Amino acid sequence: MPPTTGGAAEPKQDRSRVTRQRLLEATVRCVAERGWAASTMAVIAAEAGISRGALQHHFPTREALVVAGLEHIFEERRLDLDRLTATVGAGTSSGTNDTGADETHPAESDTTETDAGRPDADGVHAVVVRLVEIYTGEHFRAALQVWSAAAADPALRETVLPLERHFARSAHAMAVAALGVDDTDPQQRALVQATLDLARGLGLGDLLTDDSRRRTHVVRAWSTQLAAALGR
Amino acid sequence: MPPTTGGAAEPKQDRSRVTRQRLLEATVRCVAERGWAASTMAVIAAEAGISRGALQHHFPTREALVVAGLEHIFEERRLDLDRLTATVGAGTSSGTNDTGADETHPAESDTTETDAGRPDADGVHAVVVRLVEIYTGEHFRAALQVWSAAAADPALRETVLPLERHFARSAHAMAVAALGVDDTDPQQRALVQATLDLARGLGLGDLLTDDSRRRTHVVRAWSTQLAAALGR
Missing domain, CATH: 1.10.10 (Arc Repressor Mutant, subunit A)
Structure with missing residues (x-):
């Protein structure tokens, strides 16, 4: 920039x-x-x-600061997702998935990707885990405070809405790429959206208390379901 | 009371x-x-x-008011869920499902319930629709404002947390009853939790803008998936 x-x-x-x-x-x-x-x-x-x-x-102005702050949050989340796509896409051929260590594919991560850009069930799980992480950190908590304020402040709302729309579209596109789904298939498209909505809901569930244990089970159940629906 | x-x-x-x-x-x-x-x-x-x-x-005190306000929100949501359970449970045998009219089971709502307390795929969809509605109205928006404030205010957080825990448990129990799932089965239990997390995320998505069109597709995709996972 x-x-x-x-x-x-x-x-x-x-x-x-x-x-x-x-x-x-x-x-x-x-x-x-x-x-x-x-x-x-x-x-x-x-x-x-x-x-x-x-x-x-x-x-x-404070408005200029909040716009830049939201863009910064967005950029950090985008980088998280890029790293995720690289990790899943790397499969067995690189050492870049050391940050994505997960109990589910320690040694047999050669099954992480079935063919170009289509992660298998373990890969789907890894993507969902990372998507949910993006919604549970400090950046999400900050975004949530801005959303709440914007819900009660029409001027702030007008500032925030275009940024949020842009972020939502990008997050969807990145999730589609990471999961290797067909975005022209209405059911697959809606399931990617549902996964991002779930991630947002889980982030909200983590706002006042550490919800990580419960979240682990929910993410596992969801990713199992999603992988089955995607035929992985 | x-x-x-x-x-x-x-x-x-x-x-x-x-x-x-x-x-x-x-x-x-x-x-x-x-x-x-x-x-x-x-x-x-x-x-x-x-x-x-x-x-x-x-x-x-304002604290007494917020506690009573949250309990009121909780009670209203609980009544919504009770009505839902009655609607789904009523099947063809009563006129109480006139508020739950839905394009998916206009005439053949005699298939809404497979056996005692176990709604079929259409019934599962109706339950998910209603669960999501509970998280998209004024009560949810008010709760969200309290949660955001509590995230930045330790004293308010201590007031709010026990109420939220109680609500989360009750919402889970009511969703289990409405869906007729086996809550001792870890996968079914996690899928009910995921449905409630999804509902919360969809509520958040509706905070700054009318998200109802997109939400309809997402809810349909997830309820189809959930019904299949529950063998309905």
């Missing part, structure tokens, strides 16, 4: 980018922990360890 | 119960539309059309 420029401007641009990154991470952390209303510009500047003036240099 | 008393005390108690009901409905409406932070005692009293003193007579 940053424009490519050469020469002496780069170190300053790098510094600026690092500050921007730190600000966005502080924004996400603040909103996830304190909620949207409490995450004022002053609170976020303090959390990031910079002056309020420096914050306003990067983001003149 | 109200104690049974006789004689002259009744009319006053009735009036008090009506006021309490109106207050709880105003609380739910306020919280769903404005969020938790904005729903102060003064705002809720104004919404209900009573004085702040009268509000405090019924609920001395």
Whole structure:
């Protein structure tokens, strides 16, 4: 995203980018922990360890900050999904699935992919596990606080909606790719959507308490069902 | 719930119960539309059309009001589910399913129940539709605002958690009864949980925009899958 420029401007641009990154991470952390209303510009500047003036240099308004914050959340989730697709797609041929270690395919991960882009039942399970993870971390908690605030604030809602629509479409496309489903088949398409809705519901179930044990069983039951429906 | 008393005390108690009901409905409406932070005692009293003193007579603290509000939400959802169970259980033999009219079983609803308490595929679909409805109305939106606030407020979280645990258990038990599943079978149990998680995720998807068209397809795809998994 940053424009490519050469020469002496780069170190300053790098510094600026690092500050921007730190600000966005502080924004996400603040909103996830304190909620949207409490995450004022002053609170976020303090959390990031910079002056309020420096914050306003990067983001003149709170609206600009929330848009950038949501885009940052989206980008982080997208990277998670990209890593997932790479892991599942890698099958036996690479060492990149070391982050996706799972009790279900320790040694026999050569069965993870049946043919190009079509993970088998274990692969489907790995994809569902990762999709659900994307909805249970700090980024999701921050997004949830923004959604709740937006539900009670028409102006914020108008800001948030196009970003959410864009994210929903991308998440769907990435899940379709990772699962290797035929998105023109209405039933397969709806099952991918259902899987993302389930992930969102599980994320919500994890908001006030650690729901990970229960979630493990639910994800297993769901992915078994999904794999069967997809003929894997 | 109200104690049974006789004689002259009744009319006053009735009036008090009506006021309490109106207050709880105003609380739910306020919280769903404005969020938790904005729903102060003064705002809720104004919404209900009573004085702040009268509000405090019924609920001395905001905490007492939120607990009663959540219990009210829970009770309303429980009644929805009870009606659902009655509708599905009634099959052809009663007129109570007029509220559950659905394009999938207009005339041949005599196939809705295979045997005692075990709805067939159409019945499973009807149950899933109703479960999802419970998570997409004003009550769910209000609950979501409370959950978000509780995620950023440890004291509120401690108040809310036991109520939520109780609700989750009851919702599960009611879904088990409506679907007629064997809750001692781990796979069937997990599929009921997944259905409720899906319903919660679909509710979240409806927060900022009318998601009903997409939801219809998702619910259909999942209920087809669930019915097959349950052998209906």
